[in-house]
Amino acid sequence: MKNTVKRWAIRPAADNLVVETLSAALDIEPRLANLLAQRGITSFEEAKKFFRPSLEDLHDPFLMKGMREAVDRIKGALESGERIMIYGDYDVDGTTAVALVYSYFKSIYAGNVDYYIPDRYGEGYGISFQGIDHAENSGVSLIIALDCGIRSVDKVAYALERKIDFIICDHHLPGKELPQAAAILDPKQLECSYPYDELSGCGIGFKLIQALTSEVSPETDLLPFLDLVATSIAADIVPITGENRILAYFGLKQLNASPRQGIKYLLDSGNESTKGNGSAVEEPAKEITIETLVFTVAPRINAAGRIDHGRKAVELLIAEDEVTAKDVGSHVNIQNTKRKDLDKLTTEEALAIVASNPAYLEASSTVLFNSGWHKGVVGIVASRVIEKYYRPTIILTESDGMATGSARSVNGFDIHEAIGQCADLLEQFGGHKYAAGMTLKAENVELFRQRFEEVVAASITDEQRIPVVVIDLEVDPSEINPKFYRILKQFAPFGPGNMAPVFISRNLADDGYARIVGGSHLKLRLGKPGQPWFDAIAFGMGEHLLSLSKGIPADVCYTLEENHWRGNVTLQWMVKDIRC
DSSP states (O other), X not given: OOOOSOEEEEOOOOOHHHHHHHHHHHTOOHHHHHHHHHTTOOSHHHHHHHHSOOGGGSOOGGGSTTHHHHHHHHHHXXXXXXXXXXXXXXXXXXXXXXXXXXXXXXXXXXXXXXXEOOOTTTTOSSOOHHHHHHHHHTTEEEEEEEXXXXXXXXXXXXXXXXXXXXXXXXXXXXXXXXXXXXXXXXXXXXXXXXXXXXXXXXXXXXXXXXXXXXXXXXXOOOGXXXXXXXXXXXXXXXXXXXXHHHHHHHHHHHHHHOOOHHHHHHHHHHHHHHOOXXXXXXXXXXXXXXXXXXXXXXXXXXXXHHHSOTHHHHHHHTOOSHHHHHHHHHHHHHHHHHHHHHHHHHHHHHHHHHHTOHHHHHOSSEEEEOTTSOGGGHHXXXXXXXXXXXXXXXXXXXXXXXXXXXXXXXXXXXXXXXHHTTGGGOSEEEEOSSEEEEEEEGGGHHHXXXXXXXXXXXXXXXXXXXXXXXXXXEOOGGGOOHHHHHHHHTTOSOBTTBOOOOEEEEEEEEOSOOEEETTTEEEEEEEOTTSOOEXXXXXXXXXXXXXXXXXXXXXXXXXXXXXXXXXXXXXEEEEEEEEO
């Protein structure tokens, strides 16, 4: 059944001595020092690197297994004038990676270089035979594959028969057998001693051009490429720790200072679609954050590959002038509108199937199949179904006579491992702990549903069945002041591994401002008598209106953000949960 109650997990306070040492060394409040220590930062030097990321702390790219072979193969291709193809997947990580590496080669190489994005529906994920055939017909002798290829043993062998070499730049888990590529860059492969193994696919591409720059084009400025890396980090939900944090930090600086034309168009058009009713007051420029990329830029880039073709996303990301960016960007936005309509309709249909079937309601997992659903939205729909029925979910549709789809998981549950226990029923599968894709024969769907349910029911814990709100710190509203928030902002960029701190404040009241907006959302002003009141928004929590209106005290957990409205910038609480 649907979980209506969330589990609150309050992090234990950090070691007092560590907190006192950090507080004194950094001249910050102990509460903020406690937040640092909870993130594993225990010394002044670690805090300095955390608050002031430096490009000098990026790792030497040649520490990555295969990098020397990759650079030497590329140098040989450049010297002999070979035709090179940059090949990548059709999602945000793949298309940003292709845009990055293709743009770099265009800036340093006078020879022939092109890029290729597989068709989601005609070719499927990753390297395809069709793509290799296209390369052969185009006279390509070197393919640089980005965000894919680590499991494409048969495809790389097919290419070698046609005298086409591969350099694979991937960040997915390798299989038991590696492709016979000229070089493989993947920190997750065995015997790779690279110090950080959580780079995005685009991040691996960046390490490649970083290595090439040191030997081929030392005059190349790599900073303008980091906006693409930051976009991939945000969209692919990789941890924003270590090297990713440095790349994201400087990528966001680049985006805020001088975004490339294509991303600027997406940002501007996204802002236009969310503006109010024509206020005459000019809004202050809102800072571009990881959240901006996740909710404004990434869905639009993804829509190109989901609804039309991922090549359009690359065209947009490499656009060099405003006219081209607007022309391609408007097309991408149209596809995004179609994607949202399909998403809404398919989600409604999927939820109706679960609600109408008692066996589905009581299950530990959700596996749904409808041959008419659009392949481009099944992953999104899986996430939507989890929002209502919190459990591992797989949404399948039909493509080329096969059932194909996407899986999404809940906190702590390894869905890739669970799917692997059903591998004999599948034609292929791959992915991560929390997201995966698969293909199977349509006649095996029901068998797969039953097996997957057995696996999940036997392995999922009671805690994993309930959505959790992890709370970092209890504070009184009176303690939230401009200095507190000014330092808190320096904890950004936020994301997995460095989430925005979640606070809890107890025995709060609403000042009578509470109302329903957007159908089910709650708009509030929370606080305590005699203290400052804070605007708050609680998405999907309209059921608490009656209790709050009656003056029943509430415990509230929330994050803090700036709200820009009619020329004013104020602090706003983004409510995670309410208990009255």
